[in-house]
Amino acid sequence: MLNKTGVPSKEQVLSRFPDNVALLRPKAILECYEDIPCNPCSTSCPFNAIEIGENINKQPKLHTDLCTGCGLCVPSCPGLAIVIAQISGEHAVFKLPYEFLPHPKKGEIWDGVNRSGDVICDAVIEHVLVTNKQDHTAVVTARVPVSFLHDFVTVRVKR
Numbered sequence: 211m212l213n214k215t216g217v218p219s220k221e222q223v224l225s226r227f228p229d230n231v232a233l234l235r236p237k238a239i240l241e242c243y244e245d246i247p248c249n250p251c252s253t254s255c256p257f258n259a260i261e262i263g264e265n266i267n268k269q270p271k272l273h274t275d276l277c278t279g280c281g282l283c284v285p286s287c288p289g290l291a292i293v294i295a296q297i298s299g300e301h302a303v304f305k306l307p308y309e310f311l312p313h314p315k316k317g318e319i320w321d322g323v324n325r326s327g328d329v330i331c332d333a334v335i336e337h338v339l340v341t342n343k344q345d346h347t348a349v350v351t352a353r354v355p356v357s358f359l360h361d362f363v364t365v366r367v368k369r
């Protein structure tokens with residue numbers, strides 16, 4: 211499916227998510243589904259939570275127990291393939307990379323979008339982090355209903 215449409219299957223997506231108990235704390239979700247020579251996610255993690263190994267072509271593997279959800283790996287990925295997810299009551303809270311302008315602002319409500327580009331829910335913007343260290347990639351914290359935990363992937367300004 212990924213090869214034909216660019217959209218990962220439900221099984222592929224679920225394979226990247228820790229269980230809901232682990233997600234009571236923030237965890238990195240590595241949506242990197244192809245063997246490519248790339249490893250800044252692994253080298254950016256101060257807790258050695260992302261393993262690629264000696265063969266740089268291997269897909270990254272998250273050691274969930276080591277991941278603190280710090281988010282340092284999010285802007286490091288050139289493919290924008292990493293988000294941080296956490297379950298918080300009735301909501302799922304995501305930290306996601308965002309490279310368009312204008313940036314969202316705290317308190318705004320944007321569209322929540324799935325992996326096919328469809329609008330699926332409202333997303334409340336909780337925080338926007340932009341620093342020189344992030345090489346122009348903002349990290350946006352957005353809150354969506356928890357039922358969209360495995361479907362929501364990014365935000366888009368309402369039209």
Ligand code: SF4
Pocket residue numbers: 237238254255256257258259260276277278279280281282283284294
């Ligand atoms: S969120 Fe922090 S601890 Fe977890 S994999 Fe990314 S850099 Fe490592």
Ligand code: SF4
Pocket residue numbers: 240241242248249250251252269270286287288289290291292
């Ligand atoms: S930095 Fe991104 S694209 Fe590169 S291996 Fe890590 S998750 Fe995949």
